Amino acid sequence: MASSNQTVLQFTPSPTSLTAKVHPLVMFNICDCFVRRPDQAERVIGTLLGSVLPDGAVDIRNCYAVPHNESSDQVALDIDYHHNMLSSHLKVNPKEVIVGWFSTGFGVTGGSALIHEFYAREVPNPVHLTVDTGFSSGEASIKAFVSVSLSLGDQQLAAQFQEIPLDLRLIEAESVGFDVLKTTMVDKLPNDLEGMETSMERLLALIDDVYKYVDDVVEGRVAPDNNIGRFISDTVASIPKISPAAFDRLVNDSLQDQLLLLYLSSITRTQLSLAEKLNTAAQIL
């Protein structure tokens, strides 16, 4: 059967360049599902939705849990539920299709192969995402796998789960702010000016750090690092060179623009309260 004289065990060529991108929402959703799992269940599993990007990366954007029953040697998945939920999700966003499945727990377990087989029927080459909600390794480990079938000649022996690089896209989370997401309780959402303040504080702290570093290097307290030096000079060079007069004019012009807008909006408000008084005042008839 095996024509080659080197080896009888054959790996089907693995999609080496495959990577997975996970949106923070997926992780949050999985954690929420895990917290809400049924009494006796040890883990939750579910479907991952998303799309395959043009460069071959799998973009995981959404997910939902699927109820299941697990005993020592078999896994029962509620397939009806899976299909119902899928059609509901497709109604909202037809662009998000099944890309794989998730499970909580550390790494791949025995039952996983069966579930993976099921999902392989739904979509070619599904991604398996595991989220270690138990923190069993002492750190948050989130891993993505694809299965590679291991065959002896034409006969399939087993499926091997191969880990693929995972890109946690936290930019979306950043736009909400880690401060809100990290703590267990936030009493108040920051408003725009407060947010501005923290941003400025951070910027100032950074500038101070750079100053300190440069001073230290100049005075020989710290060994110079060419890379850092290049970064700093790049940053300084990126400030456009404008003559002080022109810059002043620029700043003053925009300041005046803003002031004008403020003035306009204040006038509008005055107008509003005036109109209000006139409209609801008792009519003398």
Place this chain on the structure above:
Amino acid sequence: MARSFLQVASTEEVAPKLRVVQIEGLVLSLSLSLPTHALLIAFIAFVILKIIKHCKEFSPALVTGQLLGLDVGSDLEVTNCFPFPTRDEEEEIEADGANYQLEMMRCLREVNVDNNTVGWYQSTLLGSFQTVELIETFMNYQENIRRCVCIIYDPSKSNQGVLALKALKLSDSFMELYRNNNFIGEKLREKNLSWMDIFEEIPIKVSNSALISAFMTELEADTPMTQCDFDRLQLSTTPFMERNVEFLIECMDDLSMEQQKFQFYYRNLSRQQAQQQAWLQKRRADNMARKTAGEELLPEEDPSNPVFKPIPEPSRLDSFLITNQIANYCNQINGVAGQSFSKLYLMKALNES
């Protein structure tokens, strides 16, 4: 609305007592002791992410979705949500939408999600959400759920590093007026309701499960600046301001239209009153003549005469909403202008140093 935590705590203390004492009258006594509005909206952070994802993906189209959660004492807890499919124009989709909603709720219940509707969310463009539709939807929800809430998210604002999430409800006095459709000057004066009293904003609180918090702490990148900071320090605010002012001008036009309507109404009203007066005088003169001639007197009122038909007063709802809208734009302009000031001064300082 602005209750201190002490007051909140005291209401919380009262409620459990009632629960113990009066178990039969539980529903009644609770509904009496609790205010009809939620004092705080507690969010699970993942709901926020979900809302943002949905709204952003479809932006600039406006989307809506349902909020699920629990009504716990003084807080309204939003623990999950799901998006509605974008509506097509056709009517037959309506039934489909309801089916979808039921199906989704059933599915979510199976995985132990609270399937208790507490309100809905919607995206908006530059805060232009104060419409009659919003009020109608709110009234619809209010019929079924006593304490419901509407979450407004503005994707356009989040590009500036602001989490533009607002929880709104209609004020009680406004709802009463709306139910009776009494938007005439008389009633508004009676209730002392101004345009500011239509919507009430509810403070939002965000909570996370310990699990999520652990994950986020672990996964937080240790860069000193985040995307949020970059967005905030962006110097160009012109496009945002431009559109804001554009909308503002549009609204001003609308408002002046509304005011013309009122002027028209008042002019008609005074003309009618003049006509009534003239008619009455004529009738009295006639009656005088009849009296002297010994004839029967004519009645001084004639309902069939078109002069006595009351002219309907135009509703003030529209002008109220427009006013609200304008105030909102003004606030946004002020906010952004304030930010730009700080940014400009920051730039100046940086350039000098």
